[in-house]
Amino acid sequence: MRRSSILRTTGIVLISLGAVSAVGALVVRDQFSRHRRNLFSPRALKRFAALGYIAGVPATVELVQMLRDYCTWEQNTILRKRSQQIVARMERHLEQQAFPAGPAGIAG
DSSP, X not given: OHHHHHHHHHHHHHHHHHHHHHHHHHHHHHHHXXXXXXXXXXXXXXXXXXXXXXXXXXXOHHHHHHHHHHHHHOOOHHHHHHHHHHHHHHHHHHHHHHSOOOOOOOOO
């Protein structure tokens, strides 16, 4: 009796954790797609907020390409410079991932 109660409780907890994780993933994906849409909003404040959000997410090739498009599209100098800074940082990060610096390997 006691063992089945523990198993039932453990099962409920695991299912609840899975459901919360799934909902959390959906919310994060929705927020990310919303901020991507806001990046090309007619309102500068929304674009600024979208840049702030994007600056905090991990760099991907697709994100860098989108930000490059944004840099050519953006007419506001401040936002364009901010996006160029983000692109440069993300490009450095992606380059470091692709070509990690290791020991020189040249024996003397």
